[in-house]
Amino acid sequence: MRGFLASSIGVTCAAALALPLTLPSPGARAATPAAESPVGRSAESVPGSTQSLPLTPLGSDRSAGGEATDQGLLQREVRPFSLVGVIWDDPDDELHGSVQVRTRASGTGNWSGWQPVETHNHEHAADPDDPERASGKVRGSTAPLWVGDSDGVEIRVRGEAARHRGEHRGGTQPSAEHALPAGLRLELVDPGAEPPPQGPSPEGPRSPVLTAETAASSAVNADLAPLGASVIPALSKKETESDLIAARGGPEDAAGKARPYVGPRPRIITRKGWGANEKLRERQFGYSKTVKAAFVHHSASGNNYRCSQAGSVLRSIYRYHVKSSGWRDFGYNFAVDKCGNIYEGRAGGVAKPVLGAHTLGFNSNSMGIAVLGSFGSSSPPAAAVNAVARLTAWKLGLYGANPRGKTYLKSAGGNLYKKGSNVRLNVISGHRDGFATECPGIRLYKKLGSARSASARYQGR
Known part of the structure; x- marks a missing residue:
């Protein structure tokens, strides 16, 4: 399993790599040297x-x-x-x-x-x-x-x-x-300077130069993209289904084995791709057991950014979460910008049930997606809503969840549901469904029905 290649460079994250649903992919096998760092350049060159x-x-x-x-x-x-x-x-x-x-x-x-x-x-x-x-x-x-x-x-x-x-x-x-x-x-x-441009050096492909922290953050995605990759490439629906069937130990189209409802894996910009300084976060990764629901948020950071600045916005929020607010890492599992680009959030592996800090009381067995912007009085761009649909179709599909369905999550305590309550929620919920808050903004919240329908279609339902 390619994820275990990290051990050869001294990265001690075998426990994280052993978690389920780290799927091998044709995209990883077909990746080009464009995903590698220029020789001599470190991922920690943008400290902020x-x-x-x-x-x-x-x-x-x-x-x-x-x-x-x-x-x-x-x-x-x-x-x-x-x-x-x-x-x-x-x-x-x-x-x-x-x-x-x-x-x-x-x-x-x-x-x-x-x-x-x-x-x-x-x-x-x-x-x-x-x-x-x-x-x-x-x-x-x-x-x-x-x-x-x-x-x-x-x-x-x-x-x-x-x-x-x-x-x-x-x-x-x-x-x-x-x-x-x-x-x-x-x-x-x-936020610090932008990461160095990605691509092969004039002398040809070189191995990426990574710190131990960056290597560990990348290794948990090693079955999806090469170590040190800035982007996890998209897969077709057929490729995604084949990977999931293989991971479950069954032959494709075997008698009596239904094909999984899973959307095509979207392109995801990794933490290295947006320039996360891995020395800021806590070294260990935290996990839940599964992913039963997705909570959609807005970052409430305003809409006055260009998509070319999204990496700077993310590095700034990451630093604010960790250095200012005292969190262990970036709070959300994923982020989406106004152009529909999808970004890896909290470290631990995009296909894994990483425990976030996004919805007080309902972080376990869920994932949090932050759309960069404020959507109380401004409508979210269609590209961002579609990105939420594509991301949830894939990630929820890995865990057998229906985007149009309902699920139960146990409250860990909050201002809507007391601790221990077994709460019935939409599989794709807004933050306000689990906590009394304006988030994700009424304009984005009203788009969640469309996101659920589109996500289910991407899964083939």
Whole structure:
């Protein structure tokens, strides 16, 4: 089995490689040297950086009878960055209020208008009893906001007025403001440079130069693409079915053996392809038993990116999840950009049941897909919705799940379902189906019916 070739280069990930559904593929056999790194170039050549700035009081706001103080930073020049977010000490605290930021574009001196930052991000996290949540490293955080190349920033955080039932007129009256969480900090993330271009060197094909961390992350996909590949190539439906039948130990079209309902494997850009710095994440991979459902999210990072910048957006969110929010890795199993490109998310193998941190209470036996953007008032591009359909048709098909069907997941605790509840959900659900949240945005949520139908068609149902 080609996955075990990793052991020859000293990568100790045999336990991960031994998990089921790491499927051999004609695509892997036919891969060209274009998937390899130029000699002497390392996958960790795009490290990026984070500036963490404590917020300070901006002045009291007693208009609602409160004593709370707005916090923020006045205009200041900073090192270059492209993504912003706000964190605080206690992950169980919620930021009841508003966060607005404005930034200065690098090279022009032009300041943007005030942009809102989505404050409700605690529902994107590891389950309450998961070691990732209990690590002591996790912090409260807003959603990240992509602002593009910037070198100046101004931010204001205002507490929301709490309300109580008034004694006169039977109305609801404002009371003191909610106290803002302790330890508010502004995080400014620089994604680093783009990965070096992929292709053969002038002297001909060379072996990829990989760190041990990058090799381990790549080795868990070794049956799908060569070690160090930037892309897992697409397969036809017939090739995908043949691989799955072979993995199940049965001859194709054998008497009494039904052909599997599985969609053609889509093209997937690997972590190496989008330039993930594998030294940021925890070294070990985490897994569930199976994949029974897919939760669709939006990243809430805004729509002001070009598809050519998607790798930078991903590197920024990854760094924000790990270095700022204290997670073990990128939270989602997959990401999809506005052009319909599909990206490997959390490390551990795209065909495996990798345990993510995307839907608080329902991370086990599910996968999370983040569509890059914000879709509360903007409609998702058709290419992105179709990518969700193609991805789920393949990945859910590997585990025998019907995209149009229902399934049961046991809640690990959340604000909709108490811990231990056996909850009936759509096999393709929106984040809001498992947690009281606006995610994935009403415009994307309304497209999930179309995604389910298309996914089932790709499976041949």
